[in-house]
Each structure stands twice: as structure tokens, then as C-alpha cells.
Amino acid sequence: MTDLNYILETILLLALPLVPVAVGIMLRRKFRPAAAAGGAAAEPGAKARKIGRLTGNILLWGGILGILFMIVVLLNFKGKI
Amino acid sequence: MRPMRLFPAVLLLALAGSCAFALEPVQWKDKDYAAQFKYFQEGGVYAEDTWAALSPEAQGTELRNAKDPAAGRQEEIRGYYASVMARWDSGKLRDYAAQTREEDVNIVRIWLGDARAAAMEKKLRVTRAMLDKAASDGLRDSDQAALSPYLTRQAISDLSGYKAASGLRRQAETASGNHEIPKAALTDTVQKVSGSLSQQTGNSVSKFFDGSNAKGDISDPVHLQGKYEIPKAVANSMAGGITGPVSKRVSGNVSGILNTRNAPAAAALKSAPPSPLTGSGLPPKDNKSASWTSDAYGYTVTANGQTQTFRDGKKAEAAIRQLPDGSVSKIILYGHGSPGMQTVGPNVYDAESTAALLKGKMAKGGVIQYSGCNTASIGGPSLNPAVGLSIVARRLLYFSLPYFQDRADGVPADQAKQQWEKGWNADLARDTSLGVKGAIVCGYRTFGLVPGRFPVVARLMGTQEATTPGYVAGKKACYQDGKEVPAP
Numbered sequence A: 001m002t003d004l005n006y007i008l009e010t011i012l013l014l015a016l017p018l019v020p021v022a023v024g025i026m027l028r029r030k031f032r033p034a035a036a037a038g039g040a041a042a043e044p045g046a047k048a049r050k051i052g053r054l055t056g057n058i059l060l061w062g063g064i065l066g067i068l069f070m071i072v073v074l075l076n077f078k079g080k081i
Numbered sequence B: 001m002r003p004m005r006l007f008p009a010v011l012l013l014a015l016a017g018s019c020a021f022a023l024e025p026v027q028w029k030d031k032d033y034a035a036q037f038k039y040f041q042e043g044g045v046y047a048e049d050t051w052a053a054l055s056p057e058a059q060g061t062e063l064r065n066a067k068d069p070a071a072g073r074q075e076e077i078r079g080y081y082a083s084v085m086a087r088w089d090s091g092k093l094r095d096y097a098a099q100t101r102e103e104d105v106n107i108v109r110i111w112l113g114d115a116r117a118a119a120m121e122k123k124l125r126v127t128r129a130m131l132d133k134a135a136s137d138g139l140r141d142s143d144q145a146a147l148s149p150y151l152t153r154q155a156i157s158d159l160s161g162y163k164a165a166s167g168l169r170r171q172a173e174t175a176s177g178n179h180e181i182p183k184a185a186l187t188d189t190v191q192k193v194s195g196s197l198s199q200q201t202g203n204s205v206s207k208f209f210d211g212s213n214a215k216g217d218i219s220d221p222v223h224l225q226g227k228y229e230i231p232k233a234v235a236n237s238m239a240g241g242i243t244g245p246v247s248k249r250v251s252g253n254v255s256g257i258l259n260t261r262n263a264p265a266a267a268a269l270k271s272a273p274p275s276p277l278t279g280s281g282l283p284p285k286d287n288k289s290a291s292w293t294s295d296a297y298g299y300t301v302t303a304n305g306q307t308q309t310f311r312d313g314k315k316a317e318a319a320i321r322q323l324p325d326g327s328v329s330k331i332i333l334y335g336h337g338s339p340g341m342q343t344v345g346p347n348v349y350d351a352e353s354t355a356a357l358l359k360g361k362m363a364k365g366g367v368i369q370y371s372g373c374n375t376a377s378i379g380g381p382s383l384n385p386a387v388g389l390s391i392v393a394r395r396l397l398y399f400s401l402p403y404f405q406d407r408a409d410g411v412p413a414d415q416a417k418q419q420w421e422k423g424w425n426a427d428l429a430r431d432t433s434l435g436v437k438g439a440i441v442c443g444y445r446t447f448g449l450v451p452g453r454f455p456v457v458a459r460l461m462g463t464q465e466a467t468t469p470g471y472v473a474g475k476k477a478c479y480q481d482g483k484e485v486p487a488p
Helices: A002-015 A018-030 A046-077 B002-022 B031-043 B048-052 B056-085 B090-099 B102-112 B114-136 B141-147 B153-160 B162-178 B183-192 B199-204 B232-239 B246-257 B313-322 B351-358 B385-408 B413-423 B428-435 B457-461
Strands: B298-303 B306-310 B328-334 B336-338 B341-344 B347-349 B362-371 B440-444 B476-480 B483-485
Touching: A002 B385, A002 B413, A018 A046, A046 B385, B031 B056, B031 B102, B056 B102, B056 B114, B090 B114, B090 B153, B102 B114, B114 B141, B114 B153, B141 B153, B153 B162, B298 B313, B306 B313, B313 B351, B328 B341, B328 B351, B347 B351, B351 B362, B351 B428, B362 B428, B385 B413, B428 B440, B428 B476
Parallel strands: B328 B362, B362 B440
Antiparallel strands: B298 B306, B298 B328, B336 B341, B341 B347, B440 B476, B476 B483
16 A cells, blocks of 8 residues: 555656646637637727636646656756756 | 048047957967967866857956966976986986876977977887886897987996896895895894995895895895995895886886996986976966856855855865864855755765764854755745745655665565655754754755856856855755754
């Protein structure tokens, strides 16, 4: 059981940086930019959409950078780089 | 008006042009500054890349500072080379063959070029080979001819006579078995004799010293006949340190063995290798790295109101040990940390070794600062994301990986757990504070990010080899006698 506990913990910890990536993707989908309608007036809620999409982008790319950072830290710890 | 407008415009252009000209960088090994660049090269202060990284102003300053010392050094090396390439007598032959090092040749290469360094190398190679050959096989006419550009006639004839002396010694070896003399008596004799070396005794004396060791003791008793005088010079050279095979004797101290009347005293050094650079006119070597990444670490010790910084651990520890007790008001150990330990360059410190180093040296309320990641425990619950990141990294790096490694190596699960559960959250700062009573010991609960250590930034800031961290982004924790206290 001890081993299983720590395997689960390790998986959980390794999965943590994926959480912001998943949330970011979700937000980006939810706040997709509206199809450009030629000459149409600005759609209501366009500003909120923009903010939501920006947040999604930050979480997505921050998460990806976090994963890359952890890989670098791990490789450094193992003496590979 | 037009000419009046044109004049300032031309003047401005000319000034700008002259400024640009003045600030033009000097190429590495520029012929106009040959001596200075050789000086830098010998001192090891700059290489091509580190030189190019300097600003044109800094280059100009360095060149000006090095001008006079470089000219002096050049004269010194020229003089040295002239004496190396002059024909040697026996004494100089012995000295140069024994004393000249590869570094001396390299110095000549830097200052006088490859051709002269090669000529010097060739001379040393030939003369050393001939010394060995003179000891083992004797010199032939062709060998003597090969030596003629390098040695005086007298030195060549001395070297040729060496074979005869060693022949006599071999005779003595075979004849000595029948004779006996008390070992102690002969040793006393060797120590008391005085006189000068004559041709006859020089040839014969080797009989008495076969088998002698460094103290002049004789392992094989031999018979001492009254007609031989033992000259002091030979006794000294034979009994005082010649124990190895003949070839070694030759390279180290040949004049004592050569049966020559003119061999100079063995103690006089004739080769006079170039003195080491004193560093005048050279910039300090610290912080001259042109690396894009950082290799910053060091010790910063504040004692009696004075602050000293070190990169060399041995020097730092020696300096700390010399300080009076209770004098250190602050010490920063700057390097890389992990739970329970901190490195400063190649040196590793844990709570015990730090306490041993600083015990008694800290002033009351003095601060020991570990500037390394994870040098304190995680502490209580926190919303600080940096603490979260540190927890994740510690659990993975300092717990999971070693734990799984142990399990793979067959260590029982409970034992592996016990081992690593303690390790990941070790508190170096608290443990040290228990060992250095009264001092405030600080570490970081998180990663301690130093901006000056980031790649590229390090180069822009010139902090590649900084000894003090400056700003550290991290959550600091301080302890005094094992209890957490506010950061001073």
C-alpha cells in the first residue's frame, strides 16, 4: 500500500501543471471569438468574451511553460543538463 | 548664412566621427598592443571571447594599465630566453635540465613565438637525452657533435667522462664483497672529511659510496684503504640525496658525479626560470567571465565592520578561522541549496559542518544567511504559490525519485519511506541554529530565484561569477536557537 500511495501522489503531483492547461483550453473554447459579421455593430458581451479568452490563453501557455519548467528542473536534478 | 550652418554641421559630424573612432573596439592580439595582449594571455585574465565582451572604454583602460608591466615582462622573458639558448657549462646544464618546466616553455611561446619555443624545447630534449645517454652508454662522436650548439666544450668533455666514472663504480661493486668495515664508522668518516676533489680521487671515490643511501650509510660494508681521501664536495653530493638510478642522478645533480674540477657547486641555481607574474597592471580575475550563463557562488563575511568576499572555499574557511571569536556579524553562503544542505561552489555544507565552521565566531545576534533554494522547511500552511511549487518540486525530487530508486534497489517500502519522508522537508536553517547558539540563521522555504543568475541576464549584468546574490525572490525563514524569529 505504501508504494501505491506514493505512486498515486506522484501521478497527482505530476498532473498538477496540466490543470491550468485544461482550464485554459476550456476557457478558450467557451469564449471563442464571434464570426466576423461585416459591418455589424459590436455584439453585446464582446468585452467579457475577450477577457475570458485572454485568461484561457494565459492559463494554457502558463501551464505549458510550467510543464516545460518542471521537465528542466527534473533533468537538472538528474544531472542530465 | 549657408556657410555658417554648414560649419556646425560639419563640426558635429567630425566630432561624432572622432567619438566613434575613439570608441572602436580593439581586436584581440592587435599588433599595436602585442605586448599587452601577451601579458593578458600569460596572466590568464582574458581570452579572445572575454576580451571581445569588454566595452571599448574598458579595453582602452586595460591596455593603458598593462602597458608598462607588459614592456618590463617582455624584457625579462627576452633575457631568460637568451640565457637558455646560450651555450651551457656543466652547472647550467644540470640546472636547466632539472629546473626548466613545461610552463617556462609555454611562457616563451606566448612572448617570443612558436619558433623560439620549439628551439628551446629541442635544446632541452637533446641535452636531457644526452645526459641519460652519457650515464648509460657513453657519448659517441656524433653525440658530441649534436651537443656542440648547446654546450661549451668543457661541458661536453665533462659529460663524455661520465661513462668512465660509472665504469669504475661497477668495478667497485664486484670488488667490494670481500672487504668489511663497520657501517657506523664509515658514516662518521663521510660526515667529517674535508678537502677538494682531485682528478684521481674523483675517479676512485665512487668505490666507497656504492650502495650509499641518503644518509650516507653504507648497506654493503666495504674496506676503506688509507690512501684515499674523501673530498667533502663529493661526500656531500654522493651522500646527500642521491639514491635513485643513475639517470635520475644525472638529471638532478650531475656535477657532483662528474669527475670534473670545474663543476660548480650543486646548490647554485643557474637556470633562473622567469618569475611568476605579480599581477601588476592586470585586472582582477573575478567577474571576467564572458559566459551567457551564471556560475555565481561565494562567501560574504562581515566581521568587525569589514566585509570580505571569497569564491575559494579554502581561503574563506581559513579567513573565518582566523577571525576572533564573536566577531562575525553576518555571513552569506551563496550557492545552491536543497533540503538539508547547501553548496558553495564545490563545497557542501550541512548543519553540522556549518556549525563547526562558525561555532564561537558569530557575534551576538549575528546572521548566517543561506542563499540557496529550499534551505528551510516548508513551514505552516500557505497560499503563496511559490511555496506550492516548492512542495511539488520537493516531493517529486527529494522524495518520490529517491524513494522509487530505493524500492527498485530492493529496499523495503517502510524503510524507504522512513528515510525520505524526513529528507524532503529538512530544515537546514533551523538545524544550524541549534548548533550555533545565539546566531540568527536564515534560509528559504521556497526556491530562491536570483535575477542575476538567469542566462543572458547574468551576462548583461556581469554577474556570472558574483559572490553575493543581491536580490533573492523567495520566502525567507529565520531561526534563533531552533525557534522561528522575524528576519533581521
